[in-house]
Amino acid sequence: LDLVRWLHGRTHDSVLTLAGGVALNCVANSRIAREGPFARVWVQPAAGDAGTALGGALLLSAGEGDEPEPMTGADLGRDWSDAELGAWLKTAAVPFERPPDIAGTVARALADNAIVAWFQGRSEYGPRALGHRSLLAHPGHAGNLERLNDVKGREQFRPVAPMVLADRAAEIFDGPLPSPYMLFVHDVAPAWRERIPAVVHVDGTARIQTVDPAREPLVARMLGEFERFTGLPVVVNTSLNTAGRPMVDDPRDALECFGSSPVDLLAIGPYAIRRGDLFRTDFRGDDAGGLR
Structure with a gap:
């Protein structure tokens, strides 16, 4: 909570986005949402170490000039007819x-x-x-x-x-x-x-x-x-x-x-x-x- 208050004071943003293994802690996420200064807290669904692959892909695509679309779901894997x-x-x-x-x-x-x-x-x-x-x-x-x-x-x-x-x-x-x-x-x-x-x-x-x-x-x-x-x-x-x-x-x-x-x-x-x-x-x- 101290960290998110410090971050809000630096950015004055209304939305906090979390990733990393600590962001899989549902109790902590809920306290941040309830007691923290941000209007909304968003946690990406693969918020563990494996989720860094998504961040890497987004970083590279942004560097190539792509503008990522909003993430509408976690169903990004394989499908069968x-x-x-x-x-x-x-x-x-x-x-x-x-x-x-x-x-x-x-x-x-x-x-x-x-x-x-x-x-x-x-x-x-x-x-x-x-x-x-x-x-x-x-x-x-x-x-x-x-x-x-x-x-x-x-x-x-x-x-x-x-x-x-x-x-x-x-x-x-x-x-x-x-x-x-x-x-x-x-x-x-x-x-x-x-x-x-x-x-x-x-x-x-x-x-x-x-x-x-x-x-x-x-x-x-x-x-x-x-x-x-x-x-x-x-x-x-x-x-x-x-x-x-x-x-x-x-x-x-x-x-x-x-x-x-x-x-x-x-x-x-x-x-x-x-x-x-x-x-x-x-x-x-x-x-x-x-x-x-």
Whole structure:
């Protein structure tokens, strides 16, 4: 706080931009936003050592006369077409289906307390899962924190985070909004703490991700359908990986993670693979949906 006050006195800017490993400290970021002199605090999503690659690229491009565009999201990685994903599933010889709406299918599974591996669009830059490579669960069951830590093979004290529609966040969470990169902590409104216990830290806070429907229409539709089923506009979101392994990137990673961990459903592009169907033999890998 002393440093940011000193910096504000030197620059008189209204926006503070942070990077570096220290900027992954969500508690510190939130105190700076709440108690510091800047009107807005922005933290880039890969604010660790690996994020210096982005700074290096921006510096070189600026030196060549390019004017960088605003960063609209962290989904800067690789992408696969529906046809490519279908080919991966056929090669893997796993039973799959193509439901009319993958977002609705996932929302229904989550409402039934399934754990879902969610692989959609481009992979993300940085250490946070932000709705492209995620493990999802129902926030209304406190035991889902333990379930997810068991799936990931990590210590039970590790928390998981909530994703919430941006226009619903203020009624549930008090803190810097919007928060699309999950880099601040927010106080959870007392009336909501017992409704979404899986994502509430022991001090009554949560590290939230806000979802803008214009930016993330598929995730937003899933959240809307989940609220329609459960009355909760919040879903548990944690990274799609297991302990000691990097976040899932390509379809092979997704299939290996799904095959080696107790996840109920893999939503990969428009396709769904259900745990129970892996033991069936009456399936065909075709464009009609994969399952007889």
